[in-house]
Amino acid sequence: MGNLGNPLFARKPVKLLLEEMEGENRLRRVLGPVQLSSLGIGAIIGTGIFVLTGIAAHDKTGPALMLSFVVAGLACIFAALCYAEFASMVPVAGSAYTYAYATLGELLAWIVGWDLILEYAVGSATVAHGWSHYFQDFIGIFGLKLPFVLTNAPFDFNPATGALNATGTVIDFPALVITAIVTSILVIGIRESASFNAAMVGVKLAVVLVVIAVGSSYIDPRNWHPFAPYGLTGLSFFGKTILGQTGKGGEPLGMLAGAATIFFAYIGFDSVSTHAEEARNPRRDVPIGIISSLLLCTVLYISVSAVLTGMVPYDKINIDAPVSNAFAQVGLTWAQFLVSLGALTGITSVLLVLMLSQPRVMLAMARDRLIPQSFFGAIHEKFRTPWKATILTGCFVGVMASFLPLRILAELVNIGTLLAFIIVCAAVLIMRRTNPELPRPFKAPLFPFVPIAGILICLLLMLSLPSENWWRLIIWLFIGFSIYFTYGRKHSALRQMNERHVMK
Secondary structure, eight states, rough: OOOOSOGGGOOOOOOHHHHHSSSSSOOOOOHHHHHHHHHHHHHHHIIIIIHHHHHHHIIGGGGGHHHHHHHHHHHHHHHHHHHHHOOOOOOSTTHHHHHHHHHHHHHHHHHHHHHHHHHHHHHHHHHHHHHHHHHHHHHTTTTTTOOOOGGOOOOEEEEEEEEEEOSSSSSSSHHEEEEHEEEEEEHOOHHHHHHHHHHHHHHHHHHHHHHHHHGGGGGGGGOOSSOTTTOOOOOEEEEEEEEEEOTSOOEESSSSHHHHOOOOOTTTTGGGGGGGGBBSSHHHHHHHHHHHHHHHHHHHHHHHHHHHHSSOOOOOOOOSSHHHHHHHHOTHHHHHHHHHHHEEEEEEEEHHHHHHHHHHHHHHHHHTTOOOOHHHOOOEEEEETTTHHHHHHHHHHHHHHHHOOOOOHHHHHHHHHHHHHHHHHHHHHHHHHHHHSSSSSSOOSSSTHHHHHHHHHHHHHHHTSSSHHHHHHHHHHHHHHHHHHIIIIHHHHHHHHHHHHHOO
């Protein structure tokens, strides 16, 4: 059973993973390929198109943002093919955490699970924060305004000085409200959540297509020159730029640096694999959901970035609301209402999918007794959802989004996700060698090129992030190790099973 030599690297047998799904404490299989693809699109399209395009184009890339989306998309496609292979082999909740447990052992599985908690929780808080600002912009169109003390977090982080500054507000109230509403929907059930998400995906896809169709007739090709004002590189190593230009704060500039920044825009396709246990035919439908949602979103991202940088000179792009402001700059003020509505809908569905995924990773970890099973593994008798973990996630995200400055936390999401992708690509390499006989309804093509390319591109993007992200990741992992070695290691179900096996 597993690895009897060192319990830290004990692997969970795939047979055991599949047996666990047959029990009563499992989730309801109600999702088809269209709903799974909608979940992927719901998680991907939102913050990326409506927020991050402006920051990246204005500060780091210029029109070369189109290539940044290609590079980030390539990294995700390689990782997605590896995710799809695992999801077809082991269609259970837990995503990369479960895959790592089956291939790399308990300690690395814990690192990935702890990483995913960071990705989904901090990502959700960041998105809720963004939703609040778009909501305030939206009601502002009608002349409505919230009391100032309810509009933002009480503190903000100043990157220039590295200090926390008081904003004069008390709480970001809209962020708290949307988090509470989404949490309630998620507790009720996956079918209702997926239907709600599919409706929002339809609205925001329509808005994105209108942006591309209408905006393309206002493109001035002169705005694409110079195409790469900051260069096509932007590679750094622990804060030292080794290839490309450097910004005022010492950060790398260029197309690769832009790809690392907008990588947040792609986070979400991996959430499809966390719902494998709720798919009607997971071995076929989950790979379809992962790959189709990613390919569609990559094409839309490149199209929107081409339209945005073609409509407005890159140094005139508005950072806070880039898409709606671009239409305002060319005199299409009616589009502000449409884009704001699409942004609100888009960001809501991102929040829904991220908060839907987090409790399912906790559920997988609780089944392995690495965190308390009675709480995180509790499935609601009527709704068949991990309700306690969902409510805890809602409280955690609500507090973070309402009270904390999210500039520090948001960049953590990128580096944590890139690390998880590297581990999944490595796990496919290992699994092909250690378990070649296991049925693989979907196989990552061009093996071993795809997983190796995924590892290298994700590592390149990790190195393109500012050095403080590495330190924050190390601190987060240290906290995770503390929990694992004080609780998880002692209570591990696999460890106890292996000990009983040895005693026999």
